[in-house]
Amino acid sequence: MHWADVIASELIEISSSHRIATGISPSGHIHLGNLREMVTADAVRRALIDAGGKAEMIYIADDLDPLRRRYPFLPEKYSEYVGMPLCNIPDPSGCHESYSEHFLQPFLESLEILGIPVEVRRASEMYRQGLYEPAIKLSLREKDKIAQIIREVTGRELEDDWYPFMPLCEKCGRINTTTVTGFDDHWIYYSCKCGNAGRVSYRGGGKLSWRLDWVARWRILQITCEPFGKDHAAAGGSYDTGKRLAREVFDYPPPYPVPYEWIHLKGKGAMKSSKGIVIPVREFIEAIPPEIVRYIIIRVKPEKHIDFDPGFGLLEIIDEFEEKIFERDRSVQLSLVKEVKYSEVPFRHLIVVGQIANWDTERTLEILERNGYKRNEIAEDVERRLKYCKVWLEKYAPETLKFKIISGKVELGDEEKKFVERYSEKLNDNMSAEEIHTLVYEVAKEVGIDANKAFKAIYRILVGKEQGPRVGYFIKSLGVDWVKKRFHEAY
Template identity: 40%
Template sequence: MHWADVIAEKLLEKGKEHVVSSGITPSGPIHVGSMREILTADAIARAIRDKGGEAELIYVADTADPLRKVYPFLENLGYEKWVGYPLAEIPAPNDEGTYADYFLNPFFEALNAVGVNPRVVDNYKAYKEGKYVNESKNACDNIEKIREILETVSGRQLPKNWFPWTFVNDDGKMISGKVLKYEWPIVEFEDENGDIFTNNIEKGEGKLPWRLDWPAKWNVLGVTFEAFGKDHATKGGSYDSGVKIVRDIYGGTEPEKTVYEWINLKGEGAMHSSTGLAISANEILEVIPPEVLRWLIMKPQPNRHIDFDPGIGILNLTGDYERVELDYNKNEEKTDVHRAYELSQVDTEIKESGDLLGQVKSYRNLLTLVQSKSSLEDMISSLKRIGILEESTEEIERYLGKRVEYVKNWLARYAPDEIKFEIKKETPENEFDDEQKAVIKEMVAEFNAIEWNAEEIHNSFYRVQDKSEMEAKKIFEIVYLALLGQNYGPKMGFFLATNLEREFVVERLESY
């Protein structure tokens, strides 16, 4: 059984209605690694619904959190003065709207593209609207009880004058301070400079600290399930303390959980927007279809880390998805891998694939076409000529055009040099020995005799291998050298069938 279904069944044993939560602090560009949380939550919400339950997916935007420092991408933009202010009150880098919206809006576009449509909770607005008033009052009225919980669970001692509220000064900047007087809902405090301020907690002037804020969300929003990163799941971490806080202070119940591993940028480590070591969700959706991004998350168990390689790994990722897609449509009996494919679809309704463009859906095949044809029209003409595409409709052209854009973007941004090629108009200079020239003659004979299609072209190399003492790999290299001037290239059968006339290939080989 797929992991999402296992979790869904466990949740449905407790009740039919569920609130599945996810969230993030929009402190910078929201990257591919951050997609794991929301897509894991979305998969479980879908699985609950598929099993007859009801599930609401919510996404909490922690816009009340402060800007903690000037990140590398903010250097020389004058953000030093905004450190400590809530993200909802800071201007955007382009001066259009808030800092939080500047990073959230593109992310919401990415969510829409991958078929995720949560109810968004703006945490800054929630505080201002009084959503957390009861939890805030319970926290401030039970300081010693909370102190005991946090110190026992975390193993760390809190300062003597600790108070369960993050203060703001008159300018709205979050600061630390010493409480002088507290009488609900007013707290009076003194900052490090000796200045005295008051906050009206009931009006959301400030916020609960993270270890109190998180369980407050569970209680107010009625969260029954949440997926979160391993940093929150350590012994004595914020989930452990949250369980005690929500039970003993807020009078609620903690949600069921799934802990997920990081998505690492291959060879670099875990993605972090703050360090610049990340690729945004929007960027990656310009090089792969949304269902392939979902597949990246749906196939492995959440507790398995993912090495994401935007280079050659994209070909492996798309190829893996395409193979399962073909197998899904051929087999009535569905496996866990097929279920991962179902959960990878943008639409919950599974559509038959393979009937639109067949093998042209292959990312690798499109990679060949994009590098050898100058226009979409030329690509379609080649596909018609060899019988892969019987007719072209507006739907097909629109579909193929979008996938071509993915491949073009990948070639320009991430493709390694060994993937790129160019058909040489002039005959490349190659010094072939007698054995190689003999094999070239055999290949010419084969090419003249066969039907000019991908399968026959591919098989001809192995027939020549059987006739000669040269392995097929070396024979492929000879033909690549003759056509491309390099000893590697795209899948030979599809490449020759869709891009080059038989006469051109034969004439080029005979020139040696």
């Protein structure tokens, strides 16, 4: 049984209707690692619906979170914004109304392309609308009980004057430099490290500290299931405190947890926008078809980490996807976005043909027809995936997969010349790609040249390098007659 179906079946035993929460702080480029949360939640959502239940997904943008430090991708001047909520900081690129929207918008666009329907809630709006007011009042009233639970679960000592609320200083605009000094029914009183002291309202005057904010939103949004990163899932982590706070303070059952592991970028470590080790989602989905992006995540159980290599490693994942697509594999099924029509042309093959055709769709289709594909069966799919092949090749492909067809004379030894001459004579238009490939070995044997040298000679003539795409379908794709002419011209 697929992991998403296992979770769905357990959820359905609790209730037939579910609200699944996701939340990512828009503090930098939202990247492939963050996407694991969204895709995991969406797989569960779809599995629930397939099992006859109802499910909705909510995405909470934590735009009231303070900027923690000036990240390497930010200009010097951003040091002065550290501690201010992301929704109150200007867009570093100047194109959106705030810092948080700059990173949020492209991410939301990506979700649409990935077929992930979400109800978007911004923390800043929820606080301003007063949705958190009862939770803030409850948290302030019960702060000693809350502090006791946090002490017990985390082993962390909290000061007696600790409050689970972060007032937003009206003078300096910071949210992490203030201390609550008291509260009544209408106001929360505070002092700030900047020297200011004052009062803020329950509606938009600040936010609950993370562990409380999380639990409060479970109740406000009636959340029943939530995937979260392994840091929150650790013993004494925020889910452990959340469970107790939910039951003992908020009188709400904690949501069904789906902890997930990180996505590592092969050879570089866990993706973290603060460290600059990221593939931004918006950029990635221009290079990879959405079903493959989903499949990278859905094929692996959430509790296992993913070591992702956007080069050869990705090609292997695509091979696997293409092998399974016609078998009704569950991971593939949960990855497909809408009703995409998939043809049998492998991605690897499209990369070669696309380069030969200089990414022209018409020429690509002509070549594929020559390779035995039926145009009406592949045209729509080829047109769609060819765009991805081009971008992927430019951005992520290993150099060895790239080639350019050359012209003019090529220096060859006598042995090589003899081979190419004989090979060219024997090549004919009716041969299959496989026959063209086998012919290399036959002719090499006949003229007494090492097969390796024979292949290298072919590549040197066609692409000016000693390696290239598999010779059989490469020559078939280029067209046998054209290749014969090229051989003739080369020596």
